[in-house]
Amino acid sequence: MKHAGATIVIVAAIFWLSCSKSNETEFNNNNNQCDTVNMKxxxxxxxxxxxxxxxxxxxxxxxxxxxxxxxxxxxxxxxxxxxxxxxxxxxxxxxxxxxxxxxxxxxxxxxxxxxxxxxxxx
Ligand code: HEC
Known part of the structure; x- marks a missing residue:
C-alpha cells in the first residue's frame, strides 16, 4: 500500500474532472445561463x-x-x-x-x- 496516497489523489482528480465536465455541459444547456454576447x-x-x-x-x-x-x-x-x-x-x-x-x-x-x-x- 505504498502508493495508496497517490491513488487517492488520482481518483479524486478523475472524479473532479468528470464532475466539472458534466457541470459545464449542464451549464451550456441551461436556459438560466448568463448570456453576455451582443447585448442590447x-x-x-x-x-x-x-x-x-x-x-x-x-x-x-x-x-x-x-x-x-x-x-x-x-x-x-x-x-x-x-x-x-x-x-x-x-x-x-x-x-x-x-x-x-x-x-x-x-x-x-x-x-x-x-x-x-x-x-x-x-
Ligand atoms: C441610493 C441611491 C443611489 C443608487 C440606487 C444609485 N446611485 Fe449612483 N450615485 C448616488 C450618489 C449619492 C452619487 C454621488 C456619490 C459621490 O459623489 O460620492 C452617485 C453617483 C453616480 C455616478 C457619478 C460618478 C462620478 O464620479 O461622477 C454614476 C455614474 C452613478 N452614480 C451611476 C449609478 C448606477 C449605474 C447605478 C445603478 C447600478 C446607481 N448609480 C445607483 C446615488 C445612487
Whole structure:
C-alpha cells in the first residue's frame, strides 16, 4: 500500500474532472445561463438600470446630475467611463448602486458587453 496516497489523489482528480465536465455541459444547456454576447440597450441593459439605479438617477431625481432613465443620459456615463467604473467599484469612483450590494457578475458582464460595443441605442 505504498502508493495508496497517490491513488487517492488520482481518483479524486478523475472524479473532479468528470464532475466539472458534466457541470459545464449542464451549464451550456441551461436556459438560466448568463448570456453576455451582443447585448442590447432596451432588452438587456435598461431593465438592470431600472431595477438598480432609477431610484436615484432618474430625470426627476438626478442625484449628482446623473440621469439613467434616458438613453442619452446613460450614453454619456458609458462614454465617459463612469458607468463601468462605478458598477465595478473601481478605486476613485463612488461604488454603485450607492450603499447597496454590488450588481451580480452576470449583470455587470451584460452592461460591459454593451458598453464595449459602443453603447448603441438598440
Ligand atoms: C441610493 C441611491 C443611489 C443608487 C440606487 C444609485 N446611485 Fe449612483 N450615485 C448616488 C450618489 C449619492 C452619487 C454621488 C456619490 C459621490 O459623489 O460620492 C452617485 C453617483 C453616480 C455616478 C457619478 C460618478 C462620478 O464620479 O461622477 C454614476 C455614474 C452613478 N452614480 C451611476 C449609478 C448606477 C449605474 C447605478 C445603478 C447600478 C446607481 N448609480 C445607483 C446615488 C445612487
Amino acid at each position: 440597450y432596451a432588452v438587456n441593459v435598461q431593465p438592470i438600470l431600472q431595477s438598480n439605479c432609477y431610484s436615484c438617477h432618474s430625470t426627476a431625481i438626478a442625484t449628482h446630475g446623473v440621469i439613467l432613465d434616458t438613453y442619452s443620459g446613460v450614453k454619456q456615463q458609458a462614454d465617459n467611463g463612469n458607468l463601468l467604473n462605478v458598477i465595478n467599484h473601481a478605486p476613485g469612483y463612488p461604488a454603485m448602486p450607492y450603499g447597496l450590494p454590488k450588481l451580480s457578475e452576470c449583470n455587470i458582464n451584460i452592461i460591459t458587453d454593451w458598453v464595449r460595443r459602443g453603447a448603441p441605442n438598440n
